[in-house]
Amino acid sequence: MSVEEQVLHYPIPNDAALDPPAEWERLRSTCPVAHVTLPSGDRATLLTRYEDVKQVLADPRFTRQLTAPDAARLSAEGGLFNNEMSQIIPDGGEEHQRWRRLVVKWFTARRMAAMRPAMTRIAEDLIDDMVKRGAPGDLRADFGFPLPVYVICDMLGVPAADRDRFSYWSDTLLNLTRYKKAETEAAQGEFFQYMSDHVTARRRQLGDDLLSELIAVGGPEDGGLTDLQILVTGMALLVAGHETTANMIGKMVSMLLADRDRWERLLADPSLIRTTVEESLRFDANSGFGLPRYLPEETEVSGTVLPRGTTVVCSMAAANRDESAFEAADQMDLSRSPNPHLAFGAGAHSCLGQALARTELQVVLEVLLRKLPTLELAVPVEELEPVEGLAVGGLRTVPVRW
Amino acid sequence: MKVTVDEDKCCGAGQCVLLAPEVFDQRDDDGIVTLLDPEPGADRHAAVREAAAVCPTSAIELIE
Numbered sequence: 001m002s003v004e005e006q007v008l009h010y011p012i013p014n015d016a017a018l019d020p021p022a023e024w025e026r027l028r029s030t031c032p033v034a035h036v037t038l039p040s041g042d043r044a045t046l047l048t049r050y051e052d053v054k055q056v057l058a059d060p061r062f063t064r065q066l067t068a069p070d071a072a073r074l075s076a077e078g079g080l081f082n083n084e085m086s087q088i089i090p091d092g093g094e095e096h097q098r099w100r101r102l103v104v105k106w107f108t109a110r111r112m113a114a115m116r117p118a119m120t121r122i123a124e125d126l127i128d129d130m131v132k133r134g135a136p137g138d139l140r141a142d143f144g145f146p147l148p149v150y151v152i153c154d155m156l157g158v159p160a161a162d163r164d165r166f167s168y169w170s171d172t173l174l175n176l177t178r179y180k181k182a183e184t185e186a187a188q189g190e191f192f193q194y195m196s197d198h199v200t201a202r203r204r205q206l207g208d209d210l211l212s213e214l215i216a217v218g219g220p221e222d223g224g225l226t227d228l229q230i231l232v233t234g235m236a237l238l239v240a241g242h243e244t245t246a247n248m249i250g251k252m253v254s255m256l257l258a259d260r261d262r263w264e265r266l267l268a269d270p271s272l273i274r275t276t277v278e279e280s281l282r283f284d285a286n287s288g289f290g291l292p293r294y295l296p297e298e299t300e301v302s303g304t305v306l307p308r309g310t311t312v313v314c315s316m317a318a319a320n321r322d323e324s325a326f327e328a329a330d331q332m333d334l335s336r337s338p339n340p341h342l343a344f345g346a347g348a349h350s351c352l353g354q355a356l357a358r359t360e361l362q363v364v365l366e367v368l369l370r371k372l373p374t375l376e377l378a379v380p381v382e383e384l385e386p387v388e389g390l391a392v393g394g395l396r397t398v399p400v401r402w
Numbered sequence: 403m404k405v406t407v408d409e410d411k412c413c414g415a416g417q418c419v420l421l422a423p424e425v426f427d428q429r430d431d432d433g434i435v436t437l438l439d440p441e442p443g444a445d446r447h448a449a450v451r452e453a454a455a456v457c458p459t460s461a462i463e464l465i466e
Contacts, residue, residue: 109419
């Protein structure tokens, strides 16, 4: 089938909140390089096969220059990927590597292990509060959302008391359909000012947080970052720390409770927590938009020539269900190993905070299994509803009882 | 088994350290991989193979 023959609207709606659209299988097998129309009305090229998505995400010819004049806009209002601020952080090469290494040292396995007891305490307190309020609780609002927010606020040295504002600012950046352009711009202006004031205050009095340490390194002449890069790094981490893991907590727990055998298996053998977290990341059919890339030069993917100016959308969620990469890809196997899923992307730009996300998700399961072994969904799984329009997929609420 | 790592490719994801902490570590100053044991014992082969398979930048090479 030629890519010219059909144009799909993207994102493709899920038939049910936890199930993949049937379209994925057809695309992978018959139309791996597909033309799609984005919410903005602009055209893009969608990739759904594991090998293609992995290769493109790791290939520097597929850039993140989504502000190029002929790049597809994701939504009419712009948003995260088309935002000029996203271009402040270097896109590739040595500059990107230097930026990455200054920041990623905050997310090493050893640091995550050191943070784990504090995360566990936060998780236990949140569960105690939810239990005190009585069933049913909303695992998203009561637990999944606050936990990563408290953790990232602590890392950045910003007060968790301001979390409602952060949530709103994050949502305006990540939601592709909900806000008008003026609302998004006003919110981004406020967010920029807030972080600017925060960085200025830290510069006067350094703390032991990530932003203080970035400031302490000095400017570019000392091997550090510019003021603007520090500020935008803070904004990016705060947004990234909000929606992604928060939504994943709700989806992971829902997937596990949707089939009681999964939950029982974990209760019987908590040593499966690590592989269960990886399999939940792979199996997540509602992970959101995927990752867009822009081609400044003509390039070939899977035998198809993509002209310069093409915007490519990589669906990691579709790739993660590819039978050619994962045996029984449509089965959730809590002991799957190795599990080289693409939930965090691939290559030099793969998720900076993935060790943090993994640790948070492991802590979530460890605490829930220990404190609420009788946990169950308080609604039939068919009634779980996906969040609309968000670049990062999630469930609106996750009603639970115990 | 002989293990080599490519520091230039490494993006500091830390998966290898989580899976095989006796074989891999990360530098404190930039999060980049360091090899603690280039010829790990048989009891660690499974974990090292898994680390190589899931490394997001394919920065771990194994010769078996």
